[in-house]
Amino acid sequence: MSNSHDKGLENRYDSLELITQEVLERYAQTPDPRLRELMLSLIKHIHSFAKEVKLTADEWNFTMSFLEQTGKWCSPGRNEFMIFSDALGLSMLTVTQDYPRPAHATEPTLVGPFLLEDAPQFPMGADISAGATGTPMHAQGQILTMDGQPVANAVIDVWHSDDRGLYDVQDGLEERGAWARAVLTTGGDGRFSFWSVLPVDYPVPQDGTAIQMLKATTGRSWRPAHLHFRIRAPGQRPLITHIFDRTSKNLDGDAVFGVRPSLIADFKHQASGIAPDGKDMMRDFYTLDYNFVMTDAIQ
């Protein structure tokens, strides 16, 4: 703006406050108290952000277009908006805030964008890789209550990458069906076990908008190798978490801030021979032992 016009300018900062006030007054009429609380806080923070950074019309236009593009990258088993939430730390903040637990209960972490409801069911001990490529891995453990009792009828969703760092939802899910993804249900002993392939480190999807944001900002787009678990059981609070591979080079720089020390475990290299389930392995493989401690359902 040329300086010669400065004297004629309206006091535009007064106007900005009037806009915020008008919007807040309107949304104060929201009937539901919780929704009202959410909307008023959201509006206050969005407006504060825009004023604090003096958001320009060009930046606003870019953002609107970027949000529209982000919507186009969503598909069954992939929510690109979740990757933004994950990459901005909002997911871990919410998970941590909304999951009070005793210190000895398993820590939750973010769900990530790739959970599918209605994954295929497998019998306990089965190979869930379903054609996924990679080094064989046997995982086992027990689902326990806070008091150390086995959790019967726990429904375990497990999903993870293959040795390319891809998930089934990124590689023709509709044609090939699910792979490296299963639902398992515990018996009275609360134990679980399955065969699959060893997960590897991988970057956030390379074809969406979230990766564009990460490349322009933190430059950290990789995730350490991990297995995803969602465990649900009667009387227990649903637990969504990962188990991370201690040998990963990306434990300190997870693109989505999901690593917690208690969730790092040993995926142990084993020479060919007898596996934990008695299977005679002709090639090297990995084993994982991990017990999950659930928390009681919220009263």
Place this chain on the structure above:
Amino acid sequence: MSNSHDKGLENRYDSLELITQEVLERYAQTPDPRLRELMLSLIKHIHSFAKEVKLTADEWNFTMSFLEQTGKWCSPGRNEFMIFSDALGLSMLTVTQDYPRPAHATEPTLVGPFLLEDAPQFPMGADISAGATGTPMHAQGQILTMDGQPVANAVIDVWHSDDRGLYDVQDGLEERGAWARAVLTTGGDGRFSFWSVLPVDYPVPQDGTAIQMLKATTGRSWRPAHLHFRIRAPGQRPLITHIFDRTSKNLDGDAVFGVRPSLIADFKHQASGIAPDGKDMMRDFYTLDYNFVMTDAIQ
């Protein structure tokens, strides 16, 4: 959560601060200074919001799904995310903040979700309704500089609703082509004129996610009747604004906070007879006279 576990809880509020701190430290490495400023402020406000309202995992899940659904309502000429920005007052805040102007220059207002680039060009004075239904309307005026000089070669985009309150982008644009939408270019006198149909009040689109939010919150989803203008000319700052119909019942409760008193004008009812351009009208019609004062381009 049952009270018996309270003593064993981690201090989760300390953890929340550590998460925010870790995220801010990571994004502080953003190379571009302006992007760094935007990201750090955005993260700070998103985290503050989530902590202030104690956002739950269920609310987060709903939000992620709602964003994904919002993406599905976007199509050429309709950006559903813009309707949220408009309805939360962010659009007017940005427009007002980023458009310093002398008091006598025309006020800007929000662009809205329905602008199309590359709209059809019409000669000055043409009927741009292109089949839109409604009462005939003649609009005319002049594009002026801040010093009152006519602006030659101003490119004017105009777009508006028909008498059902719909835009072409909401009614089979691909099959019917554009209607009630045009690009006009001024000559040396800076004057413009066109025929079309009188716009009417209308609600935010009834089939998307923004209307769901408005119904659950403010209950105000209507916009007062208006014409949209975007005016671009060499040496002038692009002006995006509306002209509102003074007889509208919704001037005080615009769903998107776009009304400014200086943008309210008289759409005058005229009995059949000679129109401003000399045309002999066999039925009643409306006339609008409005001059736009642009501001100099930013130096």
